[in-house]
Amino acid sequence: MAAVAEVDRVFRALSDPTRRGVLERLSRGPASVTELARPFRMALPSFTEHLAVLEECRLVRSSKKGRVRTYRLAPGPLRAAEHWLARQRDLWDRRLDQLDRYLARMKKEERP
Amino acid sequence: MAAVAEVDRVFRALSDPTRRGVLERLSRGPASVTELARPFRMALPSFTEHLAVLEECRLVRSSKKGRVRTYRLAPGPLRAAEHWLARQRDLWDRRLDQLDRYLARMKKEERP
DNA sequence: ATAATACTAAGGTCAATACCTAAGTATCTG
DNA sequence: CAGATACTTAGGTATTGACCTTAGTATTAT
The missing domain is CATH 1.10.10.10 (Winged helix-like DNA-binding domain superfamily/Winged helix DNA-binding domain)
Incomplete structure (x- = not known):
């Protein structure tokens, strides 16, 4: 906290x-x-x-x-900074994955 | 800007x-x-x-x-976010380098 | 000793934030 | 259509943030 x-x-x-x-x-x-x-x-x-x-x-x-x-x-505080940096990177990565899945889904739905 | x-x-x-x-x-x-x-x-x-x-x-x-x-x-805005993320990473890296140099200098001065 | 330098402290303004409550407006559900 | 649901709008307060000026104090240079 x-x-x-x-x-x-x-x-x-x-x-x-x-x-x-x-x-x-x-x-x-x-x-x-x-x-x-x-x-x-x-x-x-x-x-x-x-x-x-x-x-x-x-x-x-x-x-x-x-x-x-x-x-x-x-x-x-380098460690702390690197910690959030890593977490952020994770976040964006997951976000990217989600986008990929989303785009894949769109493609599928495009030609049913 | x-x-x-x-x-x-x-x-x-x-x-x-x-x-x-x-x-x-x-x-x-x-x-x-x-x-x-x-x-x-x-x-x-x-x-x-x-x-x-x-x-x-x-x-x-x-x-x-x-x-x-x-x-x-x-x-x-993924690109923008990744852009600052990359810049930040750079920043922390340079910072780490600087710390290394600093520690090296300290070591040298320790035993003149 | 005097003057210049390098901050540091005190206090003031103004806008933006992070909350809140109370009262909407649509949209669904029975 | 009546009531519940899912937000939205309007407006109010209290704190914090980013500036400012003015007036210090401590150090160094002449």
């Missing part, structure tokens, strides 16, 4: 293009807040809220050294 | 457990509104709103015959 809420939050986090953009940037390596914010036309406090969302569902981690906070992708 | 909003909406749709539940149920075959609603303790109008969300981002399709509306998974 906590797992359900976790999945909720991960999907929710991924539903925003700014946050997806951050994840993509971070997949090329760690970066500071300012660096991450640069591509987005948004007040910094608004932007850091996005970072907080990503960190709350543990898709990223951060640490501060001096005045610079550095963000990186989090290794921890 | 429309594609971005589309991905937004799909992730948003998937961020609700009721809606994911509906998708999973539908992956086992079509079903009526009442049938889909049964497992959820929720007023019907609230529930049908979830169905509307799923239909708006075209994850499902519906048709009405008599007084019964039947929902099924939509074949149409």
Whole structure:
């Protein structure tokens, strides 16, 4: 049940293009807040809220050294992410199967 | 850009457990509104709103015959869904690579 | 020491979400 | 045709989300 809420939050986090953009940037390596914010036309406090969302569902981690906070992708929830990814893949696969069956049925009914 | 909003909406749709539940149920075959609603303790109008969300981002399709509306998974946006799925997989893979490199670096620094 | 940099905190607006109840409208069933 | 069934419509509330500005604090550079 906590797992359900976790999945909720991960999907929710991924539903925003700014946050997806951050994840993509971070997949090329760690970066500071300012660096991450640069591509987005948004007040910094608004932007850091996005970072907080990503960190709350543990898709990223951060640490501060001096005045610079550095963000990186989090290794921890990888398993969780991969878990839902796998489940989703299953879902789409089943869906595809169902479509196949449906199309087959249609074909049959086409020439009775 | 429309594609971005589309991905937004799909992730948003998937961020609700009721809606994911509906998708999973539908992956086992079509079903009526009442049938889909049964497992959820929720007023019907609230529930049908979830169905509307799923239909708006075209994850499902519906048709009405008599007084019964039947929902099924939509074949149409499969390509879009698979597209983001693939991109996501890429993302996690790159992330995993990055983690590998990071761990390798840590190991090196451990014994200088 | 002063100024610039890199965030961080506080609080405010506005729209969208996720629920609800109550009251429809069709369609079937007896 | 009367009542049950299967949604639909309308409208209301409460929370959350995504922005904003303004004003901090802590660090580094000159």
